[in-house]
Amino acid sequence: MITDDLHLLTGAYALDALPDDEREAFERHLAGCEACAQEAAELSATAARLGLAVSVEPDREMRGRVLGRITAVRQDAPGASPVIRSGRAALRARLVSRWALAACLAAAAALGGTAVWQHQRAEDALAQAQRAERGSEQVAAVLAAPDARTRAVVLPGGAIGTVVVSHGRDQAVFAVSGMAHPPSGKVYQLWFDDNGIMRSAGLMNPGRADQAVLLRGAVDGASGMGITVEPTGGSKQPTSAPLALTRFPA
Amino acid sequence: MQPDLQELVGRVALGDEKAFAAVYDAVVSPVLGVARAVLRDHAQSEEVAQEVLVEVWRTAPRYRSDRGTAINWILTLAHRRAIDRVRSVEAAAARDNKAALLARTPEFDEVTEQVEARLEREQVRRCLRTLTEIQRQAVTLAYYRGLTYRQVAEALTLPLGTVKTRLRDGLIRLRDCLGVTA
Numbered sequence: 443m444i445t446d447d448l449h450l451l452t453g454a455y456a457l458d459a460l461p462d463d464e465r466e467a468f469e470r471h472l473a474g475c476e477a478c479a480q481e482a483a484e485l486s487a488t489a490a491r492l493g494l495a496v497s498v499e500p501d502r503e504m505r506g507r508v509l510g511r512i513t514a515v516r517q518d519a520p521g522a523s524p525v526i527r528s529g530r531a532a533l534r535a536r537l538v539s540r541w542a543l544a545a546c547l548a549a550a551a552a553l554g555g556t557a558v559w560q561h562q563r564a565e566d567a568l569a570q571a572q573r574a575e576r577g578s579e580q581v582a583a584v585l586a587a588p589d590a591r592t593r594a595v596v597l598p599g600g601a602i603g604t605v606v607v608s609h610g611r612d613q614a615v616f617a618v619s620g621m622a623h624p625p626s627g628k629v630y631q632l633w634f635d636d637n638g639i640m641r642s643a644g645l646m647n648p649g650r651a652d653q654a655v656l657l658r659g660a661v662d663g664a665s666g667m668g669i670t671v672e673p674t675g676g677s678k679q680p681t682s683a684p685l686a687l688t689r690f691p692a
Numbered sequence: 693m694q695p696d697l698q699e700l701v702g703r704v705a706l707g708d709e710k711a712f713a714a715v716y717d718a719v720v721s722p723v724l725g726v727a728r729a730v731l732r733d734h735a736q737s738e739e740v741a742q743e744v745l746v747e748v749w750r751t752a753p754r755y756r757s758d759r760g761t762a763i764n765w766i767l768t769l770a771h772r773r774a775i776d777r778v779r780s781v782e783a784a785a786a787r788d789n790k791a792a793l794l795a796r797t798p799e800f801d802e803v804t805e806q807v808e809a810r811l812e813r814e815q816v817r818r819c820l821r822t823l824t825e826i827q828r829q830a831v832t833l834a835y836y837r838g839l840t841y842r843q844v845a846e847a848l849t850l851p852l853g854t855v856k857t858r859l860r861d862g863l864i865r866l867r868d869c870l871g872v873t874a
Contacts, residue, residue: 450853450856450857450860451856451860452860452863453831453856453857453858453859453860453861453862453863453864454834454840454841454855454856454859454860456863457831457834457835457859457863458768458771458772458775458834458835458838459834459835459839459840459841459844459859460840460841461840461842480874483759483760483874484867484872484873484874485860485863485864485867486760486764486768486874487760487761487764487867487872487873487874488863488866488867488870488872489767489768489771489835489863490763490764490767490768491812491816491866491870491872492816492831492835492836492866493722493725493726493729493767493770493771493835494722494725494763494767494809494812494816495725495812495813495815495816495817496722496725496726496728496729496813496836497721497722497724497725497809497812497813498721498724498725498728499721499724500720500721500724500738500741501738504720504724504738504741504742505713505716505717505720507742508716508720508742508745508746509709509712509713509716511742511746512709512712512745512746512749512750513709515746515749515750516750517705517707517749517750517751517752517753518750518751518753518754519753519754520705520753520754
């Protein structure tokens, strides 16, 4: 294809109207044609105006969902300019980012505070460390499960948690960052919601603002989970209104 | 657009979640609008808009302002994600129906309380009217319907070369009418 002919593609390129293979060829051409690159940039900016002209108001809930999701997404390293991929490449990228999410949360888990904090029994440090390690392996396994589904949970005070459920493993993990410490003498307790009946899923570490906790016990058909503030040591049944109550992702 | 969007994106690149919330507020309406225009489906366009916004967070460290403004970057991302989706789900056969395609005009009359958005819409609509009929149809089918230029050629029964030049000429006219600089 001669250069003049390629140059005519600036419009189609700016409107994303080139098939993948032709777009790639045109981008290679742009790298060596300053006038084309300038025109393509101007026409892309023009196309963006077509986008601005069709703005619509989103549902209010979308904001919380998006702000919740990003807390669990690791950012790319600076470097090459963002490649806006399409088709297969984008699918690959999404799969990779899902793994990156799992790896990121698993790394947070490995730093500690993973296993459900056991106040009920005094344990020596070694046993506790072993428990934490087993817990973090299980947390990582849930996060990396092929059927893992996530849902953001907004907590009072603005902290945002993520609940991750693997129905295949019948396990769930609750990860949170920036959670306020419970009042003195109190602890956060997690619950499985068995259609309105709360079943204890263990306690969170009261000393950590960031933690990923494996819910104790099997999901076993629970429809969701809740968090309450309970006296140190936990309660058999919730004794306060839940801070958050969320359905498990389907 | 927000004069400080560039700076906000710079802060997002450093992991600033508050800055991201401000970027969200500034761009969510056009991002959702682009997805809605192309996909025509409430649930799907919300899904795509959310994916795009998360991608803005993820790739902000790699955004380079010398390659274009932040809003252009974000709306290009939104448009490409929306057409990826539409090209993957719509059967080629369904797109051959010229009458159906041309009947689906963009929702310029969507109600919005934002004065800025209303003015933008008015200006773009006015400038689209300065295009020839074929330029306008070609640009509209490509941007708002997500058709490739080959599909536009089929829909309008025009030679490929003609569609390439109409898309370019139409955008150039639109650029000059809107006073766009890159």
